[in-house]
Amino acid sequence: MFLKYCLKDSVPVTGLCPQAGSYGVQDSLRRGFSSVKNELLPSHPLELSEKNFQLNQDKMNFNTLRNIQGLHAPLKLQMEYRAARQIQRLPFLPSSNLALDTLRGSDDSIGFEDILNGIMLFYPVQSELMGDPHIMTEYKLGVL
Structure with missing residues (x-):
């Protein structure tokens, strides 16, 4: 057994x-x-904190915005974030999420993920494997 x-x-x-x-x-x-x-x-105590940094930053900004302007401001901003996340390129092309970066105010700063994101972490920018665009789009839409 x-x-x-x-x-x-x-x-x-x-x-x-x-x-x-x-x-x-x-x-x-x-x-x-x-x-x-x-x-x-996690191998280091700060690993979880760094993994959830953007989420914690958004929560803190929403809380501050709620205290200053009221409940409508963070709700409107969350709705804009959700709409910006839905804007994507075709499934076989990598998306940069520029609209979401602009809403967060991080479009004018260069970070670790801007330089090494395509090389090592989430999606390869210059991938050797390229799927059939029609099949990938149909899979994303739920046709297949």
Whole structure:
């Protein structure tokens, strides 16, 4: 019988153990490869704070705006943020979210994500793999 959790310094790491498959082995074709990086605990106390920095900054700005101008101002700004997030390029092209950066006031500053975002983190800018534009658009729209 396979173990449900593999113990590594008494931290449950499920990515290293076999997933429930027909033979007790992870079904990589249906679930993809397991990523141990997503299952581990943060390595530094400030990692969670930095990961949620923009969310915490928005909450603080909304709270300040509510105290100064009333309830309508943060609600209007949240509605504008939501509308700006919905503006995207076609699914096979990377989107820069310039409208959202302009609303937040971060369009005139250069940060870590501006330089290394396309290279290492979220989406590769110069990817070697390019999907079929028609299939990707139909998948995004829910046709496929």
